[in-house]
Amino acid sequence: xxxxxxxxxxxxxxxxxxxxxxxxxxxxxxxxxxxxxxxxxxxxxxxxxxxxxxxxxxxxxxxxxxxxxxxxxxxxxxxxxxxxxxxxxxxxxxxxxxxxxxxxxxxxxxxxxxxxxxxxxxxxxxxxxxxxxxxxxxxxxxxxxxxxxxxxxxxxxxxxxxxxxxxxxxxxxxxxxxxxxxxxxxxxxxxxxxxxxxxxxx
Amino acid sequence: xxxxxxxxxxxxxxxxxxxxxxxxxxxxxxxxxxxxxxxxxxxxxxxxxxxxxxxxxxxxxxxxxxxxxxxxxxxxxxxxxxxxxxxxxxxxxxxxxxxxxxxxxxxxxxxxxxxxxxxxxxxxxxxxxxxxxxxxxxxxxxxxxxxxxxxxxxxxxxxxxxxxxxxxxxxxxxxxxxxxxxxxxxxxxxxxxxxxxxxxxxxxxxxxxxxxxxxxxxxxxxxxxxxxxxxxxxxxxxxxxxxx
Amino acid sequence: xxxxxxxxxxxxxxxxxxxxxxxxxxxxxxxxxxxxxxxxxxxxxxxxxxxxxxxxxxxxxxxxxxxxxxxxxxxxxxxxxxxxxxxxxxxxxxxxxxxxxxxxxxxxxxxxxxxxxxxxxxxxxxxxxxxxxxxxxxxxxxxxxxxxxxxxxxxxxxxxxxxxxxxxxxxxxxxxxxxxxxxxxxxxxxxxxxxxxxxxxxxxxxxxxxxxxxxxxxxxxxxxxxxxxxxxxxxxxxxxxxxxxxxxxxxxxxxxxxxxxxxxxxxxxxxxxxxxxxxxxxxxxxxxxxxxxxxxxxxxxxxxxxxxxxxxxxxxxxxxxxxxxxxxxxxxxxxxxxxxxxxxxxxxxxxxxxxxxxxxxxxxxxxxxxxxxxxxxxxxxxxxxxxxxxxxxxxxxxxxxxxxxxxxxxxxxxxxxxxxxxxxxxxxxxxxxxxxxxxxxxxxxxxxxxxxxxxxxxxxxxxxxxxxxxxxxxxxxxxxxxxxxxxxxxxxxxxxxxx
Numbered sequence: 001x002x003x004x005x006x007x008x009x010x011x012x013x014x015x016x017x018x019x020x021x022x023x024x025x026x027x028x029x030x031x032x033x034x035x036x037x038x039x040x041x042x043x044x045x046x047x048x049x050x051x052x053x054x055x056x057x058x059x060x061x062x063x064x065x066x067x068x069x070x071x072x073x074x075x076x077x078x079x080x081x082x083x084x085x086x087x088x089x090x091x092x093x094x095x096x097x098x099x100x101x102x103x104x105x106x107x108x109x110x111x112x113x114x115x116x117x118x119x120x121x122x123x124x125x126x127x128x129x130x131x132x133x134x135x136x137x138x139x140x141x142x143x144x145x146x147x148x149x150x151x152x153x154x155x156x157x158x159x160x161x162x163x164x165x166x167x168x169x170x171x172x173x174x175x176x177x178x179x180x181x182x183x184x185x186x187x188x189x190x191x192x193x194x195x196x197x198x199x200x201x202x
Numbered sequence: 203x204x205x206x207x208x209x210x211x212x213x214x215x216x217x218x219x220x221x222x223x224x225x226x227x228x229x230x231x232x233x234x235x236x237x238x239x240x241x242x243x244x245x246x247x248x249x250x251x252x253x254x255x256x257x258x259x260x261x262x263x264x265x266x267x268x269x270x271x272x273x274x275x276x277x278x279x280x281x282x283x284x285x286x287x288x289x290x291x292x293x294x295x296x297x298x299x300x301x302x303x304x305x306x307x308x309x310x311x312x313x314x315x316x317x318x319x320x321x322x323x324x325x326x327x328x329x330x331x332x333x334x335x336x337x338x339x340x341x342x343x344x345x346x347x348x349x350x351x352x353x354x355x356x357x358x359x360x361x362x363x364x365x366x367x368x369x370x371x372x373x374x375x376x377x378x379x380x381x382x383x384x385x386x387x388x389x390x391x392x393x394x395x396x397x398x399x400x401x402x403x404x405x406x407x408x409x410x411x412x413x414x415x416x417x418x419x420x421x422x423x424x425x426x427x428x429x430x431x432x433x434x435x436x437x438x439x440x441x442x443x444x445x446x
Numbered sequence: 447x448x449x450x451x452x453x454x455x456x457x458x459x460x461x462x463x464x465x466x467x468x469x470x471x472x473x474x475x476x477x478x479x480x481x482x483x484x485x486x487x488x489x490x491x492x493x494x495x496x497x498x499x500x501x502x503x504x505x506x507x508x509x510x511x512x513x514x515x516x517x518x519x520x521x522x523x524x525x526x527x528x529x530x531x532x533x534x535x536x537x538x539x540x541x542x543x544x545x546x547x548x549x550x551x552x553x554x555x556x557x558x559x560x561x562x563x564x565x566x567x568x569x570x571x572x573x574x575x576x577x578x579x580x581x582x583x584x585x586x587x588x589x590x591x592x593x594x595x596x597x598x599x600x601x602x603x604x605x606x607x608x609x610x611x612x613x614x615x616x617x618x619x620x621x622x623x624x625x626x627x628x629x630x631x632x633x634x635x636x637x638x639x640x641x642x643x644x645x646x647x648x649x650x651x652x653x654x655x656x657x658x659x660x661x662x663x664x665x666x667x668x669x670x671x672x673x674x675x676x677x678x679x680x681x682x683x684x685x686x687x688x689x690x691x692x693x694x695x696x697x698x699x700x701x702x703x704x705x706x707x708x709x710x711x712x713x714x715x716x717x718x719x720x721x722x723x724x725x726x727x728x729x730x731x732x733x734x735x736x737x738x739x740x741x742x743x744x745x746x747x748x749x750x751x752x753x754x755x756x757x758x759x760x761x762x763x764x765x766x767x768x769x770x771x772x773x774x775x776x777x778x779x780x781x782x783x784x785x786x787x788x789x790x791x792x793x794x795x796x797x798x799x800x801x802x803x804x805x806x807x808x809x810x811x812x813x814x815x816x817x818x819x820x821x822x823x824x825x826x827x828x829x830x831x832x833x834x835x836x837x838x839x840x841x842x843x844x845x846x847x848x849x850x851x852x853x854x855x856x857x858x859x860x861x862x863x864x865x866x867x868x869x870x871x872x873x874x875x876x877x878x879x880x881x882x883x884x885x886x887x888x889x890x891x892x893x894x895x896x897x898x899x900x901x902x903x904x905x906x907x908x909x910x911x912x913x914x915x916x917x918x919x920x921x922x923x924x925x926x927x928x929x930x931x932x933x934x935x936x937x938x939x940x941x942x943x944x945x
Binding site for chain 2: 017145146159199
């Protein structure tokens with residue numbers, strides 16, 4: 001039987017369900033670190049990439065078709081859309097399209113397959129920055145409404161921006177997310193041999 | 203004996219929840235002041251009150267008040283160099299959390315609509331059938347994820363693994379493996395059986411479907427949507443005009 | 447209606463011979479109710495999947511031979527068209543629902559045919575009346591019990607009024623009353639001219655209305671019995687074929703259970719509410735070391751919730767004592783072993799043998815003990831296999847072995863024989879009895895009358911979260927003979943079992 005290049009209903013459902021799990025893990029992992037900007041910026045995206053590497057590897061081995069790479073960031077982005085972060089949603093839609101283009105006829109290539117996963121979590125670390133830019137005016141206004149003068153509020157927001165946009169912060173966040181999500185992909189490949197293949201799941 | 207009473211639609215059309223949700227998103231981006239945000243929150247709670255969703259208002263109120271307290275504390279800490287970093291984290295959490303609750307509360311109402319109504323509404327919007335199927339699968343699956351996780355953790359206790367925070371942290375790699383592998387295998391099985399059951403009942407990307415549940419955009423929906431847009435425009439006008 | 451000629455099927459990438467079909471020839475007339483019987487893994491489920499088109503259109507594989515449905519070549523039909531003619535009910539109700547609301551689930555098939563709204567309305571209420579399940583209309587699906595979910599799945603298929611109905615172990619999660627209702631529904635559907643193919647291990651609810659029994663072994667049809675011939679099969683013959691008896695077990699309970707200070711498990715005044723609903727209401731009972739207690743009751747009565755409280759998974763009011771010692775929630779968990787319905791959640795290691803040393807450093811003694819347990823369960827040849835690749839029955843037996851090896855005092859099993867054929871059901875009974883003999887207190891949550899009849903020493907019957915009765919099991923002579931016969935069969939074959 002000739003295999004379609006696009007997802008069939010069975011694969012579509014599996015990709016959706018795995019994407020839901022990936023999104024849930026991405027959200028839950030951030031919760032214990034919400035009190036710390038540093039951990040949120042430098043650790044959480046990579047940690048999510050580390051854990052989700054296992055599910056990602058399972059997903060691309062079960063559904064190596066057009067649509068897989070788009071659905072996952074789209075669903076993850078929807079969570080941000082409904083919490084108001086429109087930029088992040090748009091960002092993930094674009095990422096989904098880019099990942100699809102990267103993987104056109106690319107399934108089966110071990111390194112190429114890792115690229116969309118790494119991109120997803122590396123660029124996820126920029127999500128907070130985009131949210132900050134979107135809600136910058138609201139933050140300044142709230143600082144002033146809660147008792148700060150305009151100069152102090154501007155200084156505070158400049159400090160926030162200084163942290164999120166400093167080249168060394170961006171570099172550290174990107175490198176940390178890249179290293180951990182590559183480790184996640186490697187872990188996924190290991191689990192593929194240790195569990196998924198012997199279990200007959202792939 | 204129960205007599206047929208005609209298929210029940212819902213009190214609010216799913217499309218209205220979508221309009222409210224997107225209006226909420228536009229509002230939290232466009233409105234910056236604390237008082238403006240408070241009015242937005244009040245409007246949001248009034249919508250819940252008048253659409254029969256009053257049960258959740260108390261929880262939202264507590265959430266809003268708690269986050270207001272966190273914001274206030276965060277802004278206080280911002281003014282001291284030693285505590286500035288913590289102040290930034292807390293104030294960001296408070297500001298963004300209070301904003302997010304508005305569209306998310308409407309999204310939660312949308313998610314609670316019966317699957318049939320949602321699919322019918324999406325069909326009326328001329329969206330591809332795959333979108334309706336995707337929404338239905340996500341809504342069916344998301345609430346069970348927590349249960350799947352709890353079932354795994356509960357079962358682990360009888361096997362003597364992952365018991366307590368200390369044990370979890372000291373055996374983190376194996377704990378992750380013992381959670382994620384059964385979860386992934388269970389997800390794969392559920393997805394396969396669910397799609398088999400959908401397939402034999404005729405669910406597919408193409409083909410005509412007649413929805414059992416009627417979806418009607420009633421006068422009430424029109425009023426809700428118009429009120430939402432008016433509230434947004436009014437608040438924007440008042441804020442930009444310096445009145446708020 | 448159905449004509450299968452020399453039909454063979456093998457799954458793509460299948461690593462075992464399980465479930466493959468070879469040279470199947472079967473003809474089913476319109477209005478017939480045909481029973482598919484045989485041990486687990488004999489190919490019954492695969493045959494139902496061929497009938498509804500899932501094999502090979504959904505589960506890829508190599509199919510040869512002919513399949514005609516109502517005079518048309520079914521192998522050339524799309525799966526959704528075939529689905530409209532052949533309604534299917536699957537075994538696991540937890541994974542087969544699509545909607546979040548019961549009404550939406552029941553009308554799903556009709557919406558996709560599609561039928562007009564008034565017709566859907568009429569059929570929905572008709573099927574709900576027939577199945578006595580109007581109370582389940584417009585409810586959220588998640589909080590429903592497995593049995594209630596299964597009823598919804600059956601109603602969803604029946605509402606489309608397909609020409610052929612294919613059911614794969616639909617009674618596995620149903621309580622006794624629901625099974626009787628299912629039996630009468632199938633009878634009505636048959637009388638209305640529907641052709642029914644029923645793959646089952648429990649036959650008693652259709653013994654009045656089935657026409658033929660197709661007995662399968664290793665993917666081939668070994669024998670086709672007429673109803674009369676099937677019903678006249680002797681108890682010994684049924685046991686040798688690995689099947690369950692046709693008759694409802696003549697289970698009797700009597701003599702109120704008298705609690706004593708020496709009872710190993712003492713449960714007092716357990717109450718538990720969830721979402722403002724009283725799930726358990728002041729439940730008190732005792733269980734004795736070395737005995738097997740079955741907790742029975744209708745679907746949604748609170749049986750699983752009660753066991754979760756006893757084993758410390760849920761916080762609830764009331765007390766639980768083990769060997770006279772009051773135990774707090776966490777200690778109860780450490781002293782008990784709860785085998786829940788879905789084995790996937792409970793197996794974690796990359797090999798069957800590895801399950802025994804999970805979270806510990808493997809020692810030679812541990813390995814020897816583990817291999818002995820596996821041998822006891824007939825699983826020694828599977829020691830190197832991944833647990834998830836085992837069949838349902840093998841996973842259940844592995845969990846029984848792990849429970850036995852854990853040395854915990856209290857052992858609770860939730861539906862341990864759900865979906866098991868006669869042979870494996872009896873093997874499970876033997877293992878449970880051995881566990882009890884070894885001094886454990888064994889508690890079963892079950893709807894399976896065959897299991898209760900064969901294994902339980904006492905029955906705690908719960909309705910709406912309250913204890914209706916707690917009595918001892920009285921076995922009559924007929925059952926004794928039957929179960930002696932099967933016990934011999936199990937002893938003789940347990941070491942040869944390699945399913």
